[in-house]
Amino acid sequence: MLKAYDTFLQAIVHAKSASENGGSEAYRYECAHCGEEVRLAAVGSKSMVAHFRHRIGNNNVDCEKYLGQHVAIGLDSRSQRIRNIRAEFYFDSNSETFLLSLCFNEDEINMYEDASAKFELSVSTQSQAFCTLAINKINCMPDIPILIPINCFSYDYFLSNTLDNTKKRYTFFKKDDSPIFFKILGNDSEYRAKLVCSTILYTNVPYFVVTDNNSLLRTNHLPNEIEISYKLNFETMNRSFTGQVITIKNKTSDIESLLSSWGYQIETSESLTLLWPPAAQIGEVSVVCSNEAFLFSSFKLKPHGNINISSMDITEIGSDISNISIHSKVKILRKNVEFIIDKQKIHPVYHKALPLEETFARTYKVQGNGSCYLFNRSGTTLIGDGSLVSLTPKSLIRRYDSGYLSEIIYPLQQNELSGAKLLNDLLAHYKRTESFSSKFFTNFELSATALKYIEECAKTGVINSAAKRFIEEGQL
Numbered sequence: 001m002l003k004a005y006d007t008f009l010q011a012i013v014h015a016k017s018a019s020e021n022g023g024s025e026a027y028r029y030e031c032a033h034c035g036e037e038v039r040l041a042a043v044g045s046k047s048m049v050a051h052f053r054h055r056i057g058n059n060n061v062d063c064e065k066y067l068g069q070h071v072a073i074g075l076d077s078r079s080q081r082i083r084n085i086r087a088e089f090y091f092d093s094n095s096e097t098f099l100l101s102l103c104f105n106e107d108e109i110n111m112y113e114d115a116s117a118k119f120e121l122s123v124s125t126q127s128q129a130f131c132t133l134a135i136n137k138i139n140c141m142p143d144i145p146i147l148i149p150i151n152c153f154s155y156d157y158f159l160s161n162t163l164d165n166t167k168k169r170y171t172f173f174k175k176d177d178s179p180i181f182f183k184i185l186g187n188d189s190e191y192r193a194k195l196v197c198s199t200i201l202y203t204n205v206p207y208f209v210v211t212d213n214n215s216l217l218r219t220n221h222l223p224n225e226i227e228i229s230y231k232l233n234f235e236t237m238n239r240s241f242t243g244q245v246i247t248i249k250n251k252t253s254d255i256e257s258l259l260s261s262w263g264y265q266i267e268t269s270e271s272l273t274l275l276w277p278p279a280a281q282i283g284e285v286s287v288v289c290s291n292e293a294f295l296f297s298s299f300k301l302k303p304h305g306n307i308n309i310s311s312m313d314i315t316e317i318g319s320d321i322s323n324i325s326i327h328s329k330v331k332i333l334r335k336n337v338e339f340i341i342d343k344q345k346i347h348p349v350y351h352k353a354l355p356l357e358e359t360f361a362r363t364y365k366v367q368g369n370g371s372c373y374l375f376n377r378s379g380t381t382l383i384g385d386g387s388l389v390s391l392t393p394k395s396l397i398r399r400y401d402s403g404y405l406s407e408i409i410y411p412l413q414q415n416e417l418s419g420a421k422l423l424n425d426l427l428a429h430y431k432r433t434e435s436f437s438s439k440f441f442t443n444f445e446l447s448a449t450a451l452k453y454i455e456e457c458a459k460t461g462v463i464n465s466a467a468k469r470f471i472e473e474g475q476l
Helices: 015-020 106-114 253-261 419-429 448-460 465-472
Strands: 003-006 011-014 037-041 051-054 087-092 097-102 118-122 131-134 146-149 156-161 164-171 180-185 192-195 200-202 206-211 226-236 239-248 265-267 272-276 280-282 285-288 292-297 314-316 321-325 330-334 337-343 357-361 363-365 371-376 379-383 388-390 396-401 404-411 433-435 462-464
Touching (some): 015 037, 131 146, 272 337, 433 465, 448 462, 448 465, 462 465
Parallel strands (some): 200 265, 357 404
Antiparallel strands (some): 037 051, 087 097, 118 131, 118 156, 180 206, 206 239, 226 239, 280 285, 314 321, 330 337, 433 462
């Protein structure tokens, strides 16, 4: 069959496009007719076109005789079998444990909850589940991954739900004890890394490599092109493991030979960068407040090949810059690049404004459970409970209750003095005097208060220096 449903892009894709974009991951493609898993075949063949095939015993007899009308398959087709739960495995550096990630949309949660369905994880088709979780609104949120610690070691894990007896197999550790690779997400020292399900690795991509056989990861066995940035010995699942954070800088014959012995290949990596708008990172999703985005990519965006939108929603601005329209969640997958961008849903906000109290005081004593901050020319200071603070001009106190501003305390302003009161205040607090000269005030317009004071100064022969300046400036 030439088309299949891509569970990563959540769209129908052509086998040729899938083969060109490095889509060799296990569990990625499903038959658009029956919903069973299919794989890419004849990739790189000169005698046969790339196509999808069922695995042996996986409905292959019936479905591979099916031709169907491909035009009738919509781009939003989904698997017809509800048992196909999308699962991924992670390593968490904080807890030093392996995790299983499950993700459901709102419709799936409602469907499973109505049927009282439970997810089950076991180590074989015959064994009892060692982990069970009800799929409902209590345990699951739409489009938010559920992370479940795995505390039981197995080379394979089998995932199912109580609505279907079929158990889906996921290979995890390797029976030959060769290492497994996890792709590190983000650039932080504390990280989460996703299990690489394909056999292809890429240059200049940080990986967390894990084995329970220390000899395989001895430093002197690794070529110089492998950069080791961190080593870790940890225990989980009642077993000891060795892990290293590595980056493969170049593709060489030594690298190819080593990775081949572990069952992997190496290819040159691709790159993609969101240029605009700014985005909030929520899990693996870049969330923007816009209907469009500008992307820089080292590869061409191919509708329903490596991106899950139509050609009408992609505008090429240059050889490596594209403008895409965002109507719903956009997914881009090309070799090592896994990028998801979504538009933020804006909901109307209904709120009741909290009352804000404004008071005036010369001094303020901090009391109660709230937090008080003094703002003045020196900056901001947290004031402890019971503190008595004097409020000076150009200072104020803000009080916060449960993080919300509830009160502002301003300095109590003194009434401005004038006339005789101002003169008396100057004479009381400023004692410097100087010789009096009546000629100095010849060209001034004098108020009644100033004129009376000058007459007194003429008798004493001295004048208050501050009062003289205030008369000169017309303030008295």
